[in-house]
Amino acid sequence: MSEAKNAGRAPGLREMAEGDLDAIARLESELFGAEAWSRGLLATELEASQGAEADRRYVVIESDDAAVETGADAGRMQPRLLGYAGLYHAGGLTSADLLTIATVPAARGRGLASRMLAELVGTARRTGCPDVLLEVRQSNESAQRLYARHGFVPIGRRRRYYQAPPEDAVVMRLTLRPRLGPVGTSEAHEVRETTSE
Template sequence: MTASDPTSAGGAAAVREMRWWDIEAVLELERELFPEDAWSAGMFWSELADARHARATRWYTVAEDAEGRIVGYAGLMAIAGEGDVQTIAVARDQWGTGLGARLLQRLIDQAAAASCGELLLEVRVDNERAQRLYARFGFEPVGIRRNYYQPSGVDALVMLRQMKDEGKTDDGR
């Protein structure tokens, strides 16, 4: 099983494409994890609507546990060879299980499939746990966006991952 496999094994959460009927459960998790700057239902609806267009630029994923509870989600925007991690979240009771890494790898795989040369993300400057995960996947700090998270006014650390070698074989193809 690969990190982007939509099935689960050994009780791990199953990862699949996000659908409109997942929004309410995703919102509950969003509010729990990011109470000061949670996305609205309208934001998720807009992102999923874009994912449905023939020339989609967004890809959203959810993770479900064995009982069907949404325990994680992630989203990517990819336009003109540039990718941006829009969101990624994992329920607290799933921290340390590798689910965040699986979701991030799925976004990286999608960015590679969309021929992105680089992948950007913003992460709260006070979220060291997430920063460590991103660093493990080759993201490096490149800047700060002041007062990025609203209404809390927390700064964002901008991180970049070069994708130029993604999906190439040993002979460079």
């Protein structure tokens, strides 16, 4: 069993910080291969999550018990990063969008993604977003189960949305509050099936 799985204390959730970017960029390429976000893109995203104009939020989850010594700061033990997630919330002006969520393979199946997702859904709710949308690879059943447990339902498919390897995306939505629509409809807003066949 891995070090992370043996950890006694519950891993802590906090805001992402610049000091996390190297570890996250490494994880991105391990987990997402050709579709990994670069360190530069991660830094831009993080910047957009800070300050009064922030329209997104990034969190990480880490374990104090499984601390690692970093090369950059030899001698100092750093908590081990176990996962990260991000949400675009547009200050509540429109639908929120789950931008990314991942946990390291050794720490999966412990509810860490579930905690990060619940935290970010809470952010969307508090900000006033009517719903949270996301795209997920059709073959990614574990992620789809995670989302379904949190109340997300499939609402459409985006054909060949992913490139490497090519694959359709399933679009899922969690409704946080009903939207007022034109008379005679229950919703003004509808994400349509975008399959172009």
